[in-house]
Amino acid sequence: MPIKDIYALACAGLKKLALNQACRDGFNKDSLFFKLFEQAAQHYIVSSDRHELSSKLHVLSDKGYRLGVEYVGEENHDPCIVQAFVDEYLVSIQLFAKAGLIPQLGFDLSAVGLLASQETAYLNATTIVSAAAEYNIPVMISMEHSSAVDKILEVYAELAPAHLNVGITVQAHLHRTINDLPGIIGYGRKIRLVKGVYNESQEIALPRGSELDERYLKLLGDVLAANVPVSCATQDSSLIKRIFDQSYHLDIQELEMLHGVQPEVLRKAKEAGLACRIAAVYGNSWYLHFLHRLAESPDNVLEALADFYDPSRITFGAGY
Numbered sequence: 001m002p003i004k005d006i007y008a009l010a011c012a013g014l015k016k017l018a019l020n021q022a023c024r025d026g027f028n029k030d031s032l033f034f035k036l037f038e039q040a041a042q043h044y045i046v047s048s049d050r051h052e053l054s055s056k057l058h059v060l061s062d063k064g065y066r067l068g069v070e071y072v073g074e075e076n077h078d079p080c081i082v083q084a085f086v087d088e089y090l091v092s093i094q095l096f097a098k099a100g101l102i103p104q105l106g107f108d109l110s111a112v113g114l115l116a117s118q119e120t121a122y123l124n125a126t127t128i129v130s131a132a133a134e135y136n137i138p139v140m141i142s143m144e145h146s147s148a149v150d151k152i153l154e155v156y157a158e159l160a161p162a163h164l165n166v167g168i169t170v171q172a173h174l175h176r177t178i179n180d181l182p183g184i185i186g187y188g189r190k191i192r193l194v195k196g197v198y199n200e201s202q203e204i205a206l207p208r209g210s211e212l213d214e215r216y217l218k219l220l221g222d223v224l225a226a227n228v229p230v231s232c233a234t235q236d237s238s239l240i241k242r243i244f245d246q247s248y249h250l251d252i253q254e255l256e257m258l259h260g261v262q263p264e265v266l267r268k269a270k271e272a273g274l275a276c277r278i279a280a281v282y283g284n285s286w287y288l289h290f291l292h293r294l295a296e297s298p299d300n301v302l303e304a305l306a307d308f309y310d311p312s313r314i315t316f317g318a319g320y
């Protein structure tokens with residue numbers, strides 16, 4: 001089997017492991033996986049709690065980056081955990097306001113109650129978005145597995161008309177996005193365009209490759225033609241080069257990458273004059289986030305093992 005195909009299967013395997021319910025149920029601060037990989041996860045996770053977060057965010061904003069903040073957590077079933085998740089955002093909004101920071105907040109609707117009901121997710125999302133609006137803080141809703149997209153778009157259809165500071169993530173790999181996009185554009189709110197992180201069948205989504213890159217750029221062109229603000233969230237340097245070559249960089253709001261991923265690529269884009277945002281993730285429930293980052297590049301698995309062996313390799317802000 002060619003090594004390229006082995007990489008693709010290994011990537012799918014890591015993503016399958018990321019969604020494995022037994023593994024996720026077993027993952028907590030006392031779990032073996034947490035203890036073994038906590039140091040290595042710091043490559044991506046900015047801090048375990050909000051107290052350390054502000055000072056680190058200042059380091060990145062002082063270097064000229066826009067900020068994004070996401071508290072790790074997804075698919076919360078337990079109403080108490082959902083409430084604690086919402087409260088975390090409400091407290092952190094106050095903290096950012098006091099610290100003079102205006103990060104774009106992001107979260108999954110499944111973390112704020114979508115598994116209980118759309119109404120719960122809507123009410124909790126409204127609480128966060130309204131609290132953020134008081135300080136001009138924007139909020140970006142994440143997009144999840146294809147099985148949740150209908151529900152997410154229905155909740156967003158209620159949220160978007162009432163809140164100027166809310167936006168939504170759109171996955172280029174899903175075939176349905178071609179049909180969903182005009183409606184999403186119609187709200188006039190910010191769109192964050194990603195390729196899509198979840199394993200999906202070929203009936204539902206395009207795999208990684210040139211056809212997906214073409215579709216990404218076509219969707220990007222459609223959003224720009226409608227004069228709607230759009231952020232390109234991609235860590236793919238060849239796609240970023242095409243965004244520059246085709247002059248999309250002149251019209252997009254920003255290039256956005258997750259903290260710890262290819263800082264040099266983001267730095268070069270910033271030096272070339274493009275506004276760049278670092279999506280900083282914090283919290284302890286980093287199991288899924290960490291495995292997804294490892295899945296994105298085979299080198300990251302080796303990096304994680306090297307970080308595990310020698311945690312001093314990780315210096316916050318290095319490379320940016």
Ligand SMILES: Cc1cc2nc3c(=O)[nH]c(=O)nc-3n(C[C@H](O)[C@H](O)[C@H](O)COP(=O)(O)OP(=O)(O)OC[C@H]3O[C@@H](n4cnc5c(N)ncnc54)[C@H](O)[C@@H]3O)c2cc1C
Pocket residue numbers: 141142143144169171194195196197198208233234235236237256257258261262279293294296297300
């Ligand atoms: C800010 C942000 C928010 C996101 N929100 C969502 C969301 O709400 N829903 C969702 O489904 N997905 C989300 N994603 C993930 C996204 O869908 C992709 O899975 C992810 O960005 C990887 O795809 P890519 O375009 O970066 O490049 P890929 O096509 O995955 O990779 C192309 C090449 O880019 C390089 N690369 C990519 N990632 C890495 C990495 N981690 N480390 C080293 N090299 C790498 C590698 O060389 C790789 O071969 C988000 C991503 C970002 C940056």
